[in-house]
Amino acid sequence: MNRPAGNGDEPRKVIGNQPKTARGEATRKAIIDAAERVIGSKGYYDASIGHITSEAGVAQGTFYIYFKTKEEVFSELVLEMGRMLRFTLSEATQGIEDRLEAEKAGLRAFLKFVKDHPDLYRIVQEALFVDPEAYRAYYRSFVDGYRVGLVAAQEAGQVVEEDAEILAWALMGISRSLGERLVIFGTETPIEELVTTAYNLIANGIKP
Amino acid sequence: MNRPAGNGDEPRKVIGNQPKTARGEATRKAIIDAAERVIGSKGYYDASIGHITSEAGVAQGTFYIYFKTKEEVFSELVLEMGRMLRFTLSEATQGIEDRLEAEKAGLRAFLKFVKDHPDLYRIVQEALFVDPEAYRAYYRSFVDGYRVGLVAAQEAGQVVEEDAEILAWALMGISRSLGERLVIFGTETPIEELVTTAYNLIANGIKP
DNA sequence: GACAAGCATGAATACTGGTTCATGTTCGCG
DNA sequence: CGCGAACATGAACCAGTATTCATGCTTGTC
Numbered sequence: 001m002n003r004p005a006g007n008g009d010e011p012r013k014v015i016g017n018q019p020k021t022a023r024g025e026a027t028r029k030a031i032i033d034a035a036e037r038v039i040g041s042k043g044y045y046d047a048s049i050g051h052i053t054s055e056a057g058v059a060q061g062t063f064y065i066y067f068k069t070k071e072e073v074f075s076e077l078v079l080e081m082g083r084m085l086r087f088t089l090s091e092a093t094q095g096i097e098d099r100l101e102a103e104k105a106g107l108r109a110f111l112k113f114v115k116d117h118p119d120l121y122r123i124v125q126e127a128l129f130v131d132p133e134a135y136r137a138y139y140r141s142f143v144d145g146y147r148v149g150l151v152a153a154q155e156a157g158q159v160v161e162e163d164a165e166i167l168a169w170a171l172m173g174i175s176r177s178l179g180e181r182l183v184i185f186g187t188e189t190p191i192e193e194l195v196t197t198a199y200n201l202i203a204n205g206i207k208p
Numbered sequence: 209m210n211r212p213a214g215n216g217d218e219p220r221k222v223i224g225n226q227p228k229t230a231r232g233e234a235t236r237k238a239i240i241d242a243a244e245r246v247i248g249s250k251g252y253y254d255a256s257i258g259h260i261t262s263e264a265g266v267a268q269g270t271f272y273i274y275f276k277t278k279e280e281v282f283s284e285l286v287l288e289m290g291r292m293l294r295f296t297l298s299e300a301t302q303g304i305e306d307r308l309e310a311e312k313a314g315l316r317a318f319l320k321f322v323k324d325h326p327d328l329y330r331i332v333q334e335a336l337f338v339d340p341e342a343y344r345a346y347y348r349s350f351v352d353g354y355r356v357g358l359v360a361a362q363e364a365g366q367v368v369e370e371d372a373e374i375l376a377w378a379l380m381g382i383s384r385s386l387g388e389r390l391v392i393f394g395t396e397t398p399i400e401e402l403v404t405t406a407y408n409l410i411a412n413g414i415k416p
Numbered sequence: 417g418a419c420a421a422g423c424a425t426g427a428a429t430a431c432t433g434g435t436t437c438a439t440g441t442t443c444g445c446g
Numbered sequence: 447c448g449c450g451a452a453c454a455t456g457a458a459c460c461a462g463t464a465t466t467c468a469t470g471c472t473t474g475t476c
Contacts, residue, residue, distance in 0.1 A: 023442080024453065043337045045253050048433055059455045061436080070434065128333055128392065129251045136393060160412075166386070166397065166405045173385025174378045181377050184336065185344060189374065197374045204368075205413030231472080232423065256463060267425045269466080278464065 017066055028066045030056040032080070035073045040119025044074060044126050071130060078127045078134040081120045082141060088113050089145070099153045104199045107175055111191045114179040121183045143168045150206075160208045167206065174198055225274055236274045238264045240288070243281045248327025252282060252338050279338060286335045286342040289328045290349060296321050297353070307361045312407045315383055319399045322387035329391045351376045358414075368416045375414065382406055 019025045034056035039047040049070060053060045067073045092109030096102040114121055127135035146168035153159040159167075178194050181187055227233045242264035247255040257278060261268045275281045300317030304310040322329055335343035354376035361367040367375075386402050389395055 020452065021443085027453080045337070049435085050433075060434095061456065062454055064435070065453065122336070125333065125336055128330070129253075129337075132392075139393075160408070162405045162408060163401070166402060167409065169385050169389050170382045170406050170409055173381040173383070173388075175381070176385065177377050177381025178374070184340075185347075193371070194374060197370045198378050200368070200370060201375065201378055201413040204415070205409040207412070228422065229473085235423080257465085258463075268464095269426065270424055272465070273423065 019066065024066075027056075027058060027062065031058065031063060031066060032073060032076065036077055036119065036123070039074065039077065039126075040123055043122070044130050074123075074127070075131045075134050077123055078131060078138060081117075081124055082138045084117075084120075085110075085113060086141065086145070099149065099156070099158055100203055102149070103202065104195060107198060107202075108191065108195045110175050111179055111182060111194060115182050115191065118183040121179065139172075143172050146172055157208060159206050162206075171202060171206075174202065227274065232274075235264075235266060235270065239266065239271060239274060240281060240284065244285055244327065244331070247282065247285065247334075248331055251330070252334050282331075282335070283339045283342050285331055286339060286346060289325075289332055290346045292325075292328075293318075293321060294349065294353070307357065307364070307366055308411055310357070311410065312403060315406060315410075316399065316403045318383050319387055319390060319402060323390050323399065326391040329387065347380075351380050354380055365416060367414050370414075379410060379414075382410065 019028050031052065035047070035052050038051045038055050042051070049063050050060055052073070053063050063073075067076075089106050089109055093102040093106050096105055124135065124138055127138065143165075147164045150159055150164040150167055150171075154161060154164065175198075178198060182189075182191075182194075227236050239260065243255070243260050246259045246263050250259070257271050258268055260281070261271050271281075275284075297314050297317055301310045301314050304313055332343065332346055335346065351373075355372045358367055358372040358375055358379075362369060362372065383406075386406060390397075390399075390402075
Protein backbone atom coordinates (compact mmCIF):
# COMPACT_ATOMS: atom_id res chain seq x y z
CA MET A 1 0.00 0.00 0.00
CA ASN A 2 3.03 2.25 -0.26
CA ARG A 3 3.36 4.73 -2.97
CA PRO A 4 5.30 7.81 -3.93
CA ALA A 5 4.25 10.85 -1.95
CA GLY A 6 2.73 13.89 -3.60
CA ASN A 7 0.30 11.86 -5.65
CA GLY A 8 -3.45 12.39 -5.53
CA ASP A 9 -5.85 9.47 -5.55
CA GLU A 10 -6.77 9.82 -9.18
CA PRO A 11 -4.36 9.26 -12.05
CA ARG A 12 -4.86 12.80 -13.36
CA LYS A 13 -8.28 12.10 -14.88
CA VAL A 14 -7.05 11.23 -18.33
CA ILE A 15 -9.73 10.44 -20.87
CA GLY A 16 -9.02 6.89 -21.98
CA ASN A 17 -5.40 6.05 -22.60
CA GLN A 18 -3.68 8.45 -24.87
CA PRO A 19 -1.52 6.55 -27.38
CA LYS A 20 2.20 7.21 -27.24
CA THR A 21 3.23 6.26 -30.73
CA ALA A 22 2.07 7.01 -34.24
CA ARG A 23 0.91 3.45 -34.57
CA GLY A 24 -1.32 3.76 -31.54
CA GLU A 25 -2.58 7.11 -32.73
CA ALA A 26 -3.66 5.58 -36.00
CA THR A 27 -5.45 2.69 -34.32
CA ARG A 28 -7.27 5.00 -31.98
CA LYS A 29 -8.43 7.10 -34.87
CA ALA A 30 -9.55 4.03 -36.77
CA ILE A 31 -11.70 3.04 -33.82
CA ILE A 32 -13.26 6.47 -33.47
CA ASP A 33 -14.01 6.63 -37.17
CA ALA A 34 -15.55 3.18 -37.09
CA ALA A 35 -17.59 4.15 -34.05
CA GLU A 36 -18.89 7.17 -35.89
CA ARG A 37 -20.09 5.07 -38.79
CA VAL A 38 -21.51 2.22 -36.74
CA ILE A 39 -23.16 4.25 -33.99
CA GLY A 40 -24.37 6.75 -36.54
CA SER A 41 -26.18 4.13 -38.53
CA LYS A 42 -27.34 1.64 -35.88
CA GLY A 43 -27.62 3.92 -32.87
CA TYR A 44 -25.68 3.67 -29.64
CA TYR A 45 -27.41 0.67 -28.12
CA ASP A 46 -27.46 -1.49 -31.22
CA ALA A 47 -23.85 -0.73 -31.98
CA SER A 48 -21.79 -3.34 -30.15
CA ILE A 49 -18.11 -3.12 -29.41
CA GLY A 50 -17.74 -6.10 -31.69
CA HIS A 51 -19.34 -4.22 -34.57
CA ILE A 52 -17.14 -1.22 -34.01
CA THR A 53 -13.87 -3.10 -33.73
CA SER A 54 -14.57 -5.32 -36.69
CA GLU A 55 -15.45 -2.25 -38.73
CA ALA A 56 -12.17 -0.74 -37.56
CA GLY A 57 -10.31 -3.94 -38.44
CA VAL A 58 -8.95 -4.60 -34.95
CA ALA A 59 -9.66 -7.14 -32.23
CA GLN A 60 -12.25 -6.51 -29.56
CA GLY A 61 -9.73 -6.18 -26.76
CA THR A 62 -7.93 -3.44 -28.62
CA PHE A 63 -10.86 -1.18 -27.99
CA TYR A 64 -10.13 -1.14 -24.28
CA ILE A 65 -6.55 -0.05 -24.81
CA TYR A 66 -7.86 3.33 -25.90
CA PHE A 67 -11.24 3.70 -24.23
CA LYS A 68 -12.31 2.78 -20.75
CA THR A 69 -15.93 2.13 -21.65
CA LYS A 70 -18.31 2.19 -24.57
CA GLU A 71 -19.74 5.43 -23.29
CA GLU A 72 -16.35 7.06 -23.55
CA VAL A 73 -15.99 6.78 -27.33
CA PHE A 74 -19.45 8.12 -27.64
CA SER A 75 -18.73 11.17 -25.52
CA GLU A 76 -15.63 11.84 -27.49
CA LEU A 77 -17.61 11.58 -30.69
CA VAL A 78 -20.10 14.16 -29.49
CA LEU A 79 -17.31 16.51 -28.49
CA GLU A 80 -15.61 16.05 -31.83
CA MET A 81 -18.83 16.78 -33.62
CA GLY A 82 -19.37 20.00 -31.75
CA ARG A 83 -15.87 21.08 -32.65
CA MET A 84 -16.36 20.25 -36.31
CA LEU A 85 -19.62 22.11 -36.54
CA ARG A 86 -18.31 25.19 -34.76
CA PHE A 87 -15.29 25.20 -37.00
CA THR A 88 -17.42 24.90 -40.11
CA LEU A 89 -19.65 27.74 -39.03
CA SER A 90 -16.90 30.13 -38.07
CA GLU A 91 -15.16 29.27 -41.32
CA ALA A 92 -18.30 30.06 -43.29
CA THR A 93 -18.96 33.40 -41.67
CA GLN A 94 -15.35 34.51 -41.57
CA GLY A 95 -14.85 37.99 -42.95
CA ILE A 96 -18.48 38.77 -43.64
CA GLU A 97 -19.10 42.33 -42.50
CA ASP A 98 -22.86 42.62 -42.55
CA ARG A 99 -24.34 40.74 -39.64
CA LEU A 100 -27.49 39.71 -41.45
CA GLU A 101 -25.48 38.38 -44.32
CA ALA A 102 -23.37 36.45 -41.85
CA GLU A 103 -26.53 35.03 -40.39
CA LYS A 104 -27.59 33.83 -43.78
CA ALA A 105 -24.21 32.32 -44.55
CA GLY A 106 -24.22 30.57 -41.19
CA LEU A 107 -27.61 29.09 -41.80
CA ARG A 108 -26.59 27.88 -45.21
CA ALA A 109 -23.39 26.35 -43.86
CA PHE A 110 -25.28 24.66 -41.06
CA LEU A 111 -27.80 23.04 -43.36
CA LYS A 112 -25.06 21.92 -45.70
CA PHE A 113 -23.11 20.44 -42.84
CA VAL A 114 -26.13 18.60 -41.54
CA LYS A 115 -26.95 17.26 -44.94
CA ASP A 116 -23.39 16.04 -45.44
CA HIS A 117 -23.25 14.40 -42.00
CA PRO A 118 -26.65 12.94 -41.31
CA ASP A 119 -25.15 10.40 -38.92
CA LEU A 120 -23.57 13.07 -36.80
CA TYR A 121 -26.92 14.67 -36.32
CA ARG A 122 -28.43 11.53 -34.87
CA ILE A 123 -25.45 10.97 -32.64
CA VAL A 124 -25.90 14.33 -30.99
CA GLN A 125 -29.57 13.62 -30.49
CA GLU A 126 -28.84 10.34 -28.80
CA ALA A 127 -26.40 12.05 -26.47
CA LEU A 128 -29.41 13.34 -24.57
CA PHE A 129 -29.79 9.82 -23.25
CA VAL A 130 -26.28 8.46 -23.26
CA ASP A 131 -24.38 11.50 -22.04
CA PRO A 132 -26.72 14.33 -21.12
CA GLU A 133 -23.87 16.54 -20.00
CA ALA A 134 -22.26 16.39 -23.41
CA TYR A 135 -25.60 17.08 -25.02
CA ARG A 136 -26.15 20.19 -22.96
CA ALA A 137 -22.64 21.40 -23.55
CA TYR A 138 -23.12 20.99 -27.27
CA TYR A 139 -26.21 23.14 -27.44
CA ARG A 140 -25.02 25.57 -24.84
CA SER A 141 -21.95 26.39 -26.88
CA PHE A 142 -24.04 26.64 -30.01
CA VAL A 143 -26.53 29.01 -28.45
CA ASP A 144 -23.78 31.05 -26.81
CA GLY A 145 -22.24 31.76 -30.16
CA TYR A 146 -25.59 32.86 -31.45
CA ARG A 147 -26.22 35.07 -28.46
CA VAL A 148 -22.92 36.87 -28.65
CA GLY A 149 -23.60 37.76 -32.25
CA LEU A 150 -27.05 39.02 -31.40
CA VAL A 151 -25.88 41.20 -28.54
CA ALA A 152 -23.26 42.81 -30.73
CA ALA A 153 -25.88 43.50 -33.36
CA GLN A 154 -28.20 44.94 -30.75
CA GLU A 155 -25.48 47.33 -29.64
CA ALA A 156 -25.11 48.40 -33.23
CA GLY A 157 -28.84 49.02 -33.32
CA GLN A 158 -29.42 46.36 -35.95
CA VAL A 159 -31.49 44.01 -33.90
CA VAL A 160 -34.59 44.50 -31.79
CA GLU A 161 -34.06 44.87 -28.05
CA GLU A 162 -35.46 41.56 -26.89
CA ASP A 163 -33.75 39.14 -24.50
CA ALA A 164 -30.84 37.89 -26.56
CA GLU A 165 -30.72 34.54 -24.81
CA ILE A 166 -34.32 33.73 -25.65
CA LEU A 167 -33.90 35.04 -29.16
CA ALA A 168 -30.84 32.88 -29.61
CA TRP A 169 -32.73 29.76 -28.57
CA ALA A 170 -35.58 30.59 -30.88
CA LEU A 171 -33.31 31.18 -33.86
CA MET A 172 -31.31 28.09 -33.15
CA GLY A 173 -34.59 26.20 -33.06
CA ILE A 174 -35.33 27.31 -36.61
CA SER A 175 -32.02 26.02 -37.92
CA ARG A 176 -32.28 22.82 -36.03
CA SER A 177 -35.80 22.13 -37.17
CA LEU A 178 -35.01 22.72 -40.81
CA GLY A 179 -31.92 20.59 -40.46
CA GLU A 180 -33.91 17.79 -38.96
CA ARG A 181 -36.44 17.99 -41.72
CA LEU A 182 -33.62 17.47 -44.17
CA VAL A 183 -31.96 14.58 -42.41
CA ILE A 184 -34.63 12.71 -40.52
CA PHE A 185 -37.56 13.36 -42.77
CA GLY A 186 -35.58 13.08 -45.96
CA THR A 187 -37.24 15.91 -47.85
CA GLU A 188 -35.68 17.03 -51.09
CA THR A 189 -36.15 20.78 -50.77
CA PRO A 190 -33.07 22.59 -52.05
CA ILE A 191 -31.09 24.16 -49.26
CA GLU A 192 -31.18 27.55 -50.94
CA GLU A 193 -34.94 27.61 -50.72
CA LEU A 194 -34.84 26.83 -47.02
CA VAL A 195 -32.25 29.50 -46.48
CA THR A 196 -34.27 32.15 -48.29
CA THR A 197 -37.49 31.44 -46.48
CA ALA A 198 -35.88 31.17 -43.08
CA TYR A 199 -33.80 34.24 -43.70
CA ASN A 200 -36.83 36.35 -44.52
CA LEU A 201 -38.55 35.10 -41.41
CA ILE A 202 -35.56 35.85 -39.23
CA ALA A 203 -34.64 39.17 -40.80
CA ASN A 204 -38.16 40.52 -40.45
CA GLY A 205 -38.52 38.96 -37.05
CA ILE A 206 -35.48 40.54 -35.45
CA LYS A 207 -35.14 43.89 -37.17
CA PRO A 208 -35.54 46.71 -34.65
CA MET B 209 -51.28 -26.09 -43.23
CA ASN B 210 -54.99 -25.85 -43.84
CA ARG B 211 -56.92 -22.92 -42.71
CA PRO B 212 -60.24 -21.16 -43.23
CA ALA B 213 -60.39 -19.34 -46.54
CA GLY B 214 -60.85 -15.62 -46.80
CA ASN B 215 -58.24 -14.91 -44.18
CA GLY B 216 -55.15 -12.82 -44.80
CA ASP B 217 -51.80 -13.91 -43.52
CA GLU B 218 -51.82 -11.57 -40.55
CA PRO B 219 -54.10 -11.94 -37.56
CA ARG B 220 -55.61 -8.50 -38.10
CA LYS B 221 -52.58 -6.64 -36.73
CA VAL B 222 -53.97 -6.09 -33.25
CA ILE B 223 -51.72 -4.02 -31.03
CA GLY B 224 -51.00 -6.18 -27.99
CA ASN B 225 -53.89 -8.01 -26.43
CA GLN B 226 -56.82 -5.82 -25.73
CA PRO B 227 -58.25 -6.64 -22.27
CA LYS B 228 -61.82 -7.91 -22.14
CA THR B 229 -62.84 -6.97 -18.63
CA ALA B 230 -62.63 -3.90 -16.44
CA ARG B 231 -60.08 -5.63 -14.30
CA GLY B 232 -57.80 -6.22 -17.26
CA GLU B 233 -58.36 -2.70 -18.45
CA ALA B 234 -57.17 -1.35 -15.13
CA THR B 235 -54.06 -3.51 -15.09
CA ARG B 236 -53.15 -2.51 -18.59
CA LYS B 237 -53.50 1.13 -17.70
CA ALA B 238 -51.41 0.64 -14.57
CA ILE B 239 -48.63 -0.81 -16.71
CA ILE B 240 -48.73 2.02 -19.23
CA ASP B 241 -48.68 4.61 -16.48
CA ALA B 242 -45.78 2.89 -14.80
CA ALA B 243 -43.96 2.68 -18.12
CA GLU B 244 -44.41 6.39 -18.60
CA ARG B 245 -42.84 7.15 -15.26
CA VAL B 246 -40.02 4.64 -15.47
CA ILE B 247 -39.06 5.16 -19.11
CA GLY B 248 -39.49 8.89 -18.70
CA SER B 249 -37.00 9.02 -15.89
CA LYS B 250 -34.49 6.28 -16.76
CA GLY B 251 -34.82 6.24 -20.52
CA TYR B 252 -35.93 3.33 -22.65
CA TYR B 253 -32.85 1.15 -22.42
CA ASP B 254 -32.30 1.46 -18.72
CA ALA B 255 -35.93 0.86 -17.95
CA SER B 256 -36.34 -2.90 -17.55
CA ILE B 257 -39.58 -4.78 -17.69
CA GLY B 258 -38.92 -5.63 -14.06
CA HIS B 259 -38.78 -1.98 -13.12
CA ILE B 260 -41.95 -1.22 -14.96
CA THR B 261 -43.97 -4.09 -13.57
CA SER B 262 -42.81 -3.58 -10.03
CA GLU B 263 -43.68 0.10 -10.32
CA ALA B 264 -47.07 -0.99 -11.60
CA GLY B 265 -47.44 -3.48 -8.77
CA VAL B 266 -47.84 -6.57 -10.95
CA ALA B 267 -45.70 -9.59 -11.77
CA GLN B 268 -43.31 -9.57 -14.65
CA GLY B 269 -45.26 -12.07 -16.67
CA THR B 270 -48.34 -9.90 -16.52
CA PHE B 271 -46.66 -7.43 -18.81
CA TYR B 272 -46.79 -9.91 -21.67
CA ILE B 273 -50.50 -10.42 -21.32
CA TYR B 274 -50.99 -6.89 -22.61
CA PHE B 275 -47.94 -6.12 -24.70
CA LYS B 276 -46.06 -8.30 -27.12
CA THR B 277 -42.71 -6.61 -26.59
CA LYS B 278 -41.06 -3.83 -24.68
CA GLU B 279 -41.05 -1.74 -27.80
CA GLU B 280 -44.80 -1.98 -27.98
CA VAL B 281 -45.54 -0.12 -24.75
CA PHE B 282 -43.13 2.50 -25.84
CA SER B 283 -44.80 3.02 -29.18
CA GLU B 284 -48.14 3.25 -27.50
CA LEU B 285 -46.74 5.83 -25.12
CA VAL B 286 -45.54 7.99 -27.98
CA LEU B 287 -48.88 7.74 -29.69
CA GLU B 288 -50.68 8.64 -26.49
CA MET B 289 -48.42 11.61 -26.02
CA GLY B 290 -49.13 12.96 -29.46
CA ARG B 291 -52.84 12.65 -28.81
CA MET B 292 -52.58 14.45 -25.48
CA LEU B 293 -50.58 17.29 -26.91
CA ARG B 294 -52.83 17.78 -29.90
CA PHE B 295 -55.84 17.74 -27.63
CA THR B 296 -54.31 20.30 -25.31
CA LEU B 297 -53.44 22.60 -28.17
CA SER B 298 -56.78 22.44 -29.90
CA GLU B 299 -58.42 22.98 -26.54
CA ALA B 300 -56.31 26.06 -25.90
CA THR B 301 -56.96 27.68 -29.25
CA GLN B 302 -60.63 26.79 -29.42
CA GLY B 303 -62.84 29.73 -30.28
CA ILE B 304 -60.08 32.28 -30.77
CA GLU B 305 -60.92 34.29 -33.85
CA ASP B 306 -57.73 36.18 -34.55
CA ARG B 307 -55.13 33.88 -35.98
CA LEU B 308 -52.18 35.62 -34.45
CA GLU B 309 -53.82 35.49 -31.05
CA ALA B 310 -54.46 31.82 -31.59
CA GLU B 311 -50.79 31.38 -32.41
CA LYS B 312 -49.86 33.02 -29.16
CA ALA B 313 -52.29 30.94 -27.15
CA GLY B 314 -50.99 27.80 -28.82
CA LEU B 315 -47.42 28.65 -27.99
CA ARG B 316 -48.32 29.34 -24.40
CA ALA B 317 -50.25 26.10 -24.10
CA PHE B 318 -47.39 24.16 -25.65
CA LEU B 319 -44.80 25.51 -23.25
CA LYS B 320 -47.07 24.89 -20.31
CA PHE B 321 -47.69 21.34 -21.45
CA VAL B 322 -44.01 20.67 -21.87
CA LYS B 323 -43.22 22.10 -18.50
CA ASP B 324 -45.89 19.98 -16.85
CA HIS B 325 -44.76 16.81 -18.61
CA PRO B 326 -40.99 16.91 -18.85
CA ASP B 327 -40.80 13.12 -19.05
CA LEU B 328 -43.07 12.98 -22.01
CA TYR B 329 -40.79 15.31 -23.87
CA ARG B 330 -37.81 13.01 -23.44
CA ILE B 331 -39.86 10.00 -24.44
CA VAL B 332 -40.70 11.54 -27.78
CA GLN B 333 -37.05 12.39 -28.34
CA GLU B 334 -36.01 8.84 -27.67
CA ALA B 335 -38.56 7.58 -30.14
CA LEU B 336 -36.19 8.70 -32.88
CA PHE B 337 -34.09 5.68 -31.97
CA VAL B 338 -36.58 3.21 -30.61
CA ASP B 339 -39.44 3.74 -33.04
CA PRO B 340 -38.49 6.18 -35.78
CA GLU B 341 -41.82 5.74 -37.53
CA ALA B 342 -43.70 6.93 -34.45
CA TYR B 343 -41.29 9.80 -34.09
CA ARG B 344 -41.87 10.97 -37.62
CA ALA B 345 -45.61 10.59 -37.31
CA TYR B 346 -45.54 12.69 -34.17
CA TYR B 347 -43.80 15.62 -35.79
CA ARG B 348 -45.55 15.23 -39.07
CA SER B 349 -48.93 15.61 -37.45
CA PHE B 350 -47.67 18.54 -35.43
CA VAL B 351 -46.30 20.36 -38.43
CA ASP B 352 -49.38 19.57 -40.50
CA GLY B 353 -51.56 21.35 -37.99
CA TYR B 354 -49.29 24.32 -38.16
CA ARG B 355 -49.26 24.37 -41.92
CA VAL B 356 -53.01 24.23 -42.30
CA GLY B 357 -53.35 27.25 -40.05
CA LEU B 358 -50.73 29.14 -42.00
CA VAL B 359 -52.30 28.42 -45.35
CA ALA B 360 -55.67 29.64 -44.14
CA ALA B 361 -54.05 32.80 -42.85
CA GLN B 362 -52.26 33.29 -46.14
CA GLU B 363 -55.55 33.06 -47.99
CA ALA B 364 -56.92 35.73 -45.66
CA GLY B 365 -53.91 37.87 -46.53
CA GLN B 366 -52.62 37.82 -42.98
CA VAL B 367 -49.40 35.94 -43.57
CA VAL B 368 -46.57 36.41 -46.01
CA GLU B 369 -46.61 34.25 -49.15
CA GLU B 370 -43.75 31.93 -48.35
CA ASP B 371 -43.80 28.17 -48.60
CA ALA B 372 -46.16 27.22 -45.78
CA GLU B 373 -44.49 23.87 -45.22
CA ILE B 374 -41.10 25.40 -44.62
CA LEU B 375 -42.59 28.15 -42.51
CA ALA B 376 -44.39 25.58 -40.41
CA TRP B 377 -41.16 23.69 -39.72
CA ALA B 378 -39.37 26.86 -38.80
CA LEU B 379 -42.10 27.99 -36.41
CA MET B 380 -42.39 24.58 -34.87
CA GLY B 381 -38.65 24.70 -34.35
CA ILE B 382 -39.01 27.84 -32.28
CA SER B 383 -41.59 26.26 -29.97
CA ARG B 384 -39.63 23.10 -29.66
CA SER B 385 -36.41 24.83 -28.89
CA LEU B 386 -37.90 27.01 -26.19
CA GLY B 387 -39.65 23.99 -24.76
CA GLU B 388 -36.40 22.09 -24.66
CA ARG B 389 -34.69 24.96 -22.92
CA LEU B 390 -37.33 24.76 -20.26
CA VAL B 391 -37.23 21.03 -19.73
CA ILE B 392 -33.76 19.84 -20.57
CA PHE B 393 -31.82 22.90 -19.58
CA GLY B 394 -33.94 23.66 -16.57
CA THR B 395 -34.04 27.41 -16.95
CA GLU B 396 -36.41 29.38 -14.77
CA THR B 397 -37.57 31.97 -17.28
CA PRO B 398 -41.29 32.60 -16.82
CA ILE B 399 -43.31 31.17 -19.67
CA GLU B 400 -45.00 34.49 -20.31
CA GLU B 401 -41.68 36.06 -21.11
CA LEU B 402 -40.83 33.34 -23.60
CA VAL B 403 -44.23 33.71 -25.19
CA THR B 404 -43.90 37.47 -25.58
CA THR B 405 -40.46 37.36 -27.12
CA ALA B 406 -41.24 34.49 -29.42
CA TYR B 407 -44.53 36.02 -30.41
CA ASN B 408 -42.91 39.27 -31.45
CA LEU B 409 -40.37 37.37 -33.47
CA ILE B 410 -43.01 35.28 -35.17
CA ALA B 411 -45.53 38.06 -35.71
CA ASN B 412 -42.96 40.33 -37.33
CA GLY B 413 -41.44 37.46 -39.18
CA ILE B 414 -44.56 36.26 -40.93
CA LYS B 415 -46.61 39.39 -41.45
CA PRO B 416 -47.13 40.05 -45.15
C1' DG C 417 -71.35 -24.55 -6.86
C1' DA C 418 -68.80 -25.85 -10.68
C1' DC C 419 -67.03 -24.58 -15.16
C1' DA C 420 -64.29 -21.72 -18.22
C1' DA C 421 -62.32 -17.71 -19.86
C1' DG C 422 -59.73 -14.13 -18.46
C1' DC C 423 -56.22 -12.72 -15.63
C1' DA C 424 -51.92 -13.16 -12.66
C1' DT C 425 -47.76 -15.22 -11.06
C1' DG C 426 -42.59 -15.55 -10.76
C1' DA C 427 -39.19 -18.82 -11.60
C1' DA C 428 -36.65 -20.60 -15.54
C1' DT C 429 -34.86 -19.83 -20.06
C1' DA C 430 -31.92 -18.02 -23.46
C1' DC C 431 -29.07 -14.86 -25.15
C1' DT C 432 -26.77 -10.65 -25.83
C1' DG C 433 -22.81 -7.92 -25.29
C1' DG C 434 -19.65 -5.14 -22.26
C1' DT C 435 -15.48 -5.99 -20.03
C1' DT C 436 -11.26 -8.63 -18.55
C1' DC C 437 -7.12 -11.19 -19.08
C1' DA C 438 -3.32 -14.16 -20.19
C1' DT C 439 -0.73 -14.48 -23.96
C1' DG C 440 1.56 -12.86 -28.13
C1' DT C 441 3.62 -9.39 -31.42
C1' DT C 442 5.85 -4.99 -32.96
C1' DC C 443 9.36 -1.72 -32.88
C1' DG C 444 12.59 1.81 -31.51
C1' DC C 445 16.77 2.32 -28.95
C1' DG C 446 21.20 1.39 -26.72
C1' DC D 447 21.41 -8.03 -31.61
C1' DG D 448 18.08 -7.97 -27.69
C1' DC D 449 15.44 -5.65 -24.21
C1' DG D 450 11.28 -3.41 -22.71
C1' DA D 451 7.40 -0.60 -23.44
C1' DA D 452 3.64 -0.09 -26.26
C1' DC D 453 0.38 -2.30 -28.77
C1' DA D 454 -2.66 -6.27 -30.28
C1' DT D 455 -5.25 -10.46 -29.80
C1' DG D 456 -9.64 -13.14 -29.09
C1' DA D 457 -11.43 -16.39 -26.10
C1' DA D 458 -13.71 -16.52 -21.76
C1' DC D 459 -16.37 -14.36 -18.16
C1' DC D 460 -20.36 -12.57 -16.30
C1' DA D 461 -24.17 -9.65 -15.33
C1' DG D 462 -28.27 -8.08 -16.83
C1' DT D 463 -32.72 -8.75 -18.82
C1' DA D 464 -36.38 -9.65 -22.49
C1' DT D 465 -39.33 -13.30 -23.05
C1' DT D 466 -41.66 -17.84 -22.05
C1' DC D 467 -44.21 -21.12 -19.52
C1' DA D 468 -46.43 -24.20 -16.33
C1' DT D 469 -49.25 -23.37 -12.72
C1' DG D 470 -52.74 -21.04 -9.91
C1' DC D 471 -56.34 -17.54 -8.83
C1' DT D 472 -60.91 -14.56 -9.94
C1' DT D 473 -65.07 -13.83 -11.50
C1' DG D 474 -69.22 -14.02 -13.88
C1' DT D 475 -72.52 -17.32 -15.65
C1' DC D 476 -75.87 -21.28 -15.97
